[in-house]
Amino acid sequence: MSSSTPGGLAPHPGAAPRAQILLAQTGAEVxxxxxxxxxxxxxxxxxxxxxxxxxxxxxxxxxGSPVIDVVAPGVLGLAVLxxxxxxxxxxxxxxxxxxxxxxxxxxxxxxxxxxxxxxLGVLVVETAQVLLLVAVALALGWSPAPTxxxxxxxxxxxxxxxxxxxLLLAGLLRAEATLAVxxxxxxxxxxxxxxxxxxxxxxxxxxxxxxxLPTAALGDALRAVLLDGGPVPAGAVVVLLGWGAAAxxxxxxxxRWD
Amino acid sequence: MSDPHADAAVEIVDxxxxxxxxxAVDGLSLTVRAGTITALLGPNGAGKTTTIEVCEGFRRxxxxxxxxxxxxxxxxxxxxxxxxxxxxxxxxxxxxxxAVPMLRHMSRFYAHPLxxxxxxxxxxxxxxxxxxxxMSGGEKQRLALACAIVGRPDLVFLDEPSAGMDxxxxxxxxxLVEQLRTDGAxxxxxxxxxxxxxxxxDDVAIMDRGRLVAHGTVGELCGSGESLVFRAEPGLDLAxxxxxxxxxxxxDEVAPGRYLVAAGTAGLHAxxxxxxxxxxxxxxxxxxxxxxxxxxLDLTGRELRT
Numbered sequence: 001m002s003s004s005t006p007g008g009l010a011p012h013p014g015a016a017p018r019a020q021i022l023l024a025q026t027g028a029e030v031x032x033x034x035x036x037x038x039x040x041x042x043x044x045x046x047x048x049x050x051x052x053x054x055x056x057x058x059x060x061x062x063x064g065s066p067v068i069d070v071v072a073p074g075v076l077g078l079a080v081l082x083x084x085x086x087x088x089x090x091x092x093x094x095x096x097x098x099x100x101x102x103x104x105x106x107x108x109x110x111x112x113x114x115x116x117x118x119x120l121g122v123l124v125v126e127t128a129q130v131l132l133l134v135a136v137a138l139a140l141g142w143s144p145a146p147t148x149x150x151x152x153x154x155x156x157x158x159x160x161x162x163x164x165x166x167l168l169l170a171g172l173l174r175a176e177a178t179l180a181v182x183x184x185x186x187x188x189x190x191x192x193x194x195x196x197x198x199x200x201x202x203x204x205x206x207x208x209x210x211x212x213l214p215t216a217a218l219g220d221a222l223r224a225v226l227l228d229g230g231p232v233p234a235g236a237v238v239v240l241l242g243w244g245a246a247a248x249x250x251x252x253x254x255x256r257w258d
Numbered sequence: 259m260s261d262p263h264a265d266a267a268v269e270i271v272d273x274x275x276x277x278x279x280x281x282a283v284d285g286l287s288l289t290v291r292a293g294t295i296t297a298l299l300g301p302n303g304a305g306k307t308t309t310i311e312v313c314e315g316f317r318r319x320x321x322x323x324x325x326x327x328x329x330x331x332x333x334x335x336x337x338x339x340x341x342x343x344x345x346x347x348x349x350x351x352x353x354x355x356x357a358v359p360m361l362r363h364m365s366r367f368y369a370h371p372l373x374x375x376x377x378x379x380x381x382x383x384x385x386x387x388x389x390x391x392x393m394s395g396g397e398k399q400r401l402a403l404a405c406a407i408v409g410r411p412d413l414v415f416l417d418e419p420s421a422g423m424d425x426x427x428x429x430x431x432x433x434l435v436e437q438l439r440t441d442g443a444x445x446x447x448x449x450x451x452x453x454x455x456x457x458x459x460d461d462v463a464i465m466d467r468g469r470l471v472a473h474g475t476v477g478e479l480c481g482s483g484e485s486l487v488f489r490a491e492p493g494l495d496l497a498x499x500x501x502x503x504x505x506x507x508x509x510d511e512v513a514p515g516r517y518l519v520a521a522g523t524a525g526l527h528a529x530x531x532x533x534x535x536x537x538x539x540x541x542x543x544x545x546x547x548x549x550x551x552x553x554x555l556d557l558t559g560r561e562l563r564t
Contacts, residue, residue, distance in 0.1 A: 009434070010441040011412035013341035014369030024366035028352075035354055094353070103350025106314055107409070108340045108367045258316070 015108035022117055025109055029121025033087055042082045042186070043129055048136055050196060051075040055140050063201050064227075072137040072144070073151070073222035074196035079129035080155055081195065081215060084122050084162035086186040092118070092170035093178030102258045111257065115167075122163060126155070145229035151222055154232060158218040161244035165214070168247045171255030195219040214243040266325075267292040267413050267444040268313055273322035275308050275468075282308040284468035286322075290461070295435060295445040297459035299452075299550075301558055305468040306448035307347060310415045313446070314344050327413065340368070343411035345402045347418050353391040357383040357401050360390070361408055368409035377404050381430060395422025403431060407438065414438060416447040420454055432458055452551040462550065466558045480548045486519040486529055488540035498536065502528040 015021065033039050051072065059065035095101050105111040134142075144151075169178050189195060192202060194216025199207050210216050217239035224230045268290035275283040283305040290296045298306040311317040312324050315331035315338065324331060329338055344350075351360055358378050365371035378384040381400045386393060393401070399422055406414055419435070420428045435458055438445055449455055455462050456476055464472040464479075472479055492515040499509050499519070507521035517540075519525045526545070533540050 008441060009372065009407065009438050009443065010410070011341075011443045012370040012410040013412050015340035016367055016369050021367050024363060028363055032352060032354065098353055099346050099348055099350035100352055102316060103344065103346055103405070106316070106339060106342070106344045107364065108336075110336060110339060 021109050025117035026120040029117055030124050039087050047075055047078050068140045068142045069227055072142045073226040074219045077195050077218040077222050080158045083125050084159045085166040086182045089166035089169040089182040090179050093175040097175035144226045147225045147229050150225035150232055154221045157240050161214050161240045164244050164247035168251040189215045214240055265292045269325040271323040274320040276320050281468055286470050288463050290446055292444050294460040295439050295458050296461040297455035298448045298463050299455045300465035304465040306465055307417055314415055341412050343406035343414040345406035345416045351390045355390050357386040361404050364405045365408045370410055371408050396424050396427040399423050413444045418448055456550045471557045479553050484545045484547055486525045486545055488517050488543040489515055490538050490540050499532040502532055
């Protein structure tokens, strides 16, 4: 590889190898999300606090025991919601507003490379979240069902669905509106989305509606493989795929890079 | 030359771009010669930024044809992105990024990037510690300029590069842009600063209301003709002076007691004989060239743009 002589600016264009570009941008995505204090609160602090707090609830309130076995699967889903949806929507919204998406799209990274790197960045952060939450849950006495390896594809599917929803939001609304909506939905879905507490613990009138939310589907699927030891429920997979496909198609049509 | 377009970095033929009912670019044709600095000069809203956004591939042409190094910016984006450097009018940098790490990050996208430390030092970015959101306007512009050229592009688009720069910073940026041309790159920049265009540009394309109103070297646009200006008592009868001037010349009292004679090299002799014959003593007699600003204001008018 030739290096430039000091002071010389002679053109020598060329893109770096694709893997190097994607690695560099994935690193930037991870650093950007971990550098942000609010984001760190959202992705690491809140899920851990929720996990610890819920594990102290009485068994009849969460609908089963041991309590930690009931609540840990949903909190893993909360990690996906916080990173793939809320964190990604807010980060991408402001990058759009500040022209970062436009500028990076004009480099050899390109727009498709930027999306790949964002996805990889989300997966890296989620891996760190899951490792931390699993460690805390195990310390609190969690014993997952033997079907636990199925949680991995479920988490990946949930990530795809919530990434599509987050990018739809970020590409459609102004950055400030994205910030407000993404945070509001996070709190709403945390409290009543059927994610950390199963739908049957929620008011009866709302249950049929909530059951169709992607958060409820993710929570149910995770509880099925981590708590009940059963197969991945087909209904939940259909709901997640449906939301993901609809949001993805809408995002492709409406996403604005500037 | 067998192929007149062989040395064209950018070729724009009859470009039209509209935003809804508003026409931003209205039938622009322009060729940027390889290895030159071309300035797109025009008042706000002239269509300068829209034009380079089409060249950068950010925006689709409504109609017309745009080629960059012979390639279509929409279809051939992946080929062009490795050889075209872009500086946006407003940032494009992560708000929490610091100067040198950001530059180092961008350099990883390219096979043969410039030496980051050298580039940062050259633009005084090595001592900037603030995050992007806390940088001064000039620091932000310098970082954006550095990011545009770190990949050693052979074509660079700079959208109002010196906006917000103090005079020292502007000189450093200008020196860098001149060095780019010396070393063989092509530079297209937009500006509404006359001195920037006059100092840097080989070719100046003056745009107004989406159209090209003039295009040429600074010398061609300003003409070789020199004007004579002098002061004398107000209200002199200039008929006798005009009779002494070659055809096509003008002599006017442009302000009370201030006279302007545009008559090429014959002007000085005519003015002295006329002054002696009518007993006028011209004061502050001097010659001046038309500046780019004169040309610009003549072409685009003097009324304020909203």
